[in-house]
Amino acid sequence: MCCAFLWKNKTSSASGARVSWASICKPKKEGGLGLRRLEEFEQVFALKRVWNLFSGAGSLWVAWLQSNVFTRRCYWSISDSQRLSPTVRSMIRIKGMVAEFLCCSIGDGRASSFWFDYWTDMGPLIEGFGPHGPRELLISFEDKVVAATENGEWALPPARSQQAETLQIVLSTMNPPRSSRGEDRFLWRNGEGRFVPKFSTKATWQAIRETAPTVQWYSMVWFKEEIPRCSFITWMAVLSRLPTKDRLASWGLAIPLQCVLCSAGQESHDHLFFQCSFVRDIWAHYCGSSIHVPPLSLQAVAGIVSSHQVVSSPGLPSVLKLLQQCIIYCVWRERNMRIFQQSSTSEAGVFARVDRLMRDRLISIPPSSPSSPSPLLVYFRLPPPVP
Secondary structure, eight states: OIIIIISTTOSSOOTTOSSOHHHHTSOGGGTSOOOOOHHHHHHHHHHHHHHHHHHTOOOHHHHHHHHHTSSSSOTTTOOOOTTSOHHHHHHHTTHHHHHHHEEEEOSSSSSSBTTTSOOSTTOOHHHHHGGGHHHHHTOOTTOBGGGGEETTEEOOOOOOSHHHHHHHHHHTTSOOOOGGGOSOEEEEEOTTSOEESSOOHHHHHHHHSOOOOOOTTHHHHOOTTOOHHHHHHHHHHHTTOSOOHHHHHHTTOOOOOBOTTTSSSBOOHHIIIIISHHHHHHHHTTBTTTBSSOOSSHHHHHHHHTSHHHHTSTTHHHHHHHHHHHHHHHHHHHHHHHHHSOOOOOHHHHHHHHHHHHHHHHTTOOOSSTTSOOHHHHHHTSOOOOO
16 A cells, blocks of 8 residues: 555655655544554663563563673673674663663662663652762762661662752652562563553654644444544545645646646535536435535534534434545546446446445444344435436
8 A cells, every 4th residue: 555555655765645654654643544653663672671670570681681791891881882782782772761661669679770761750869960979979880779768768878969968858759678578579661651560662662753633534434333444545635645646736747737626626525526517416315304405515514513413313424424425436436437448337327326336335334222223224214316
């Protein structure tokens, strides 16, 4: 789909692409197709490996890392090196990102790093004290939190800076590490900003990806009763990314702009799917108590679907959303057949295709409740076709 339709059968260049890859990889609610960018998931899986290392996942791989890579130096103090494997190097390169997600709940203080782990409200202490911190507090870079205690109490030298004084105030509100409290527990930030003792791939991906505002037309394109090929063409039409004649002319192509369906207006997305007299005649078949006049835009269809009369009728909103998708799909197909195959179908023939699509899809959908009519019956209650 990406190469053949959206990206001109080539992935080496984005020139002429109908929709950018960044837009395609947005969630559907944000206007994309919901595909996942591999670069983002590569970061998520690297973060998951770091989480396994700190949480003591119990795997043989974690045990090997602790015995062969992080024996003398902890994860935070070890530097990137070519002697390390690509997997370990990918973990080391994302230290800054790890610091945003990982924190530690102190138990016996023997697993958490005094300088690098997020175990106080001050965050990683190395950020506040800098490289001279070990000399000021007499605690080395490799020491654990338990090194700051003596006989079960906090034991730091007298404060010689504002930062050290703040640290002592913070520690006075914290219980010192004791073996009776069990081992240190590492926590991971979830989607709600709270730290929990488990890793969530979804929440982590949501946190690192670049988000976009939710589009208002999301529910008009993507819903349970949709037909995939129809919803895809509708998605392209909503984004104005179908190669209509006005877009082709804007690219410098010398082509006639006349609409091939009505031979009256200039072909554009709004004209082709809503304002063309050929399409309005198809919509007119369904005009009645629910649709008073043929809609002139997708926003007009959305207004009809969200009206109190439609919302209060079980199954009717989904039927109308499916109807507008089937009409858009069949109109686009008819337009292409007339241009590329020199084959045309009458307005009644296009309506028959729409009707066939609607029946074939709705016959397989059960009613939402025992007391509700089936979606197919709801469709039949729309104004019948005019011969």
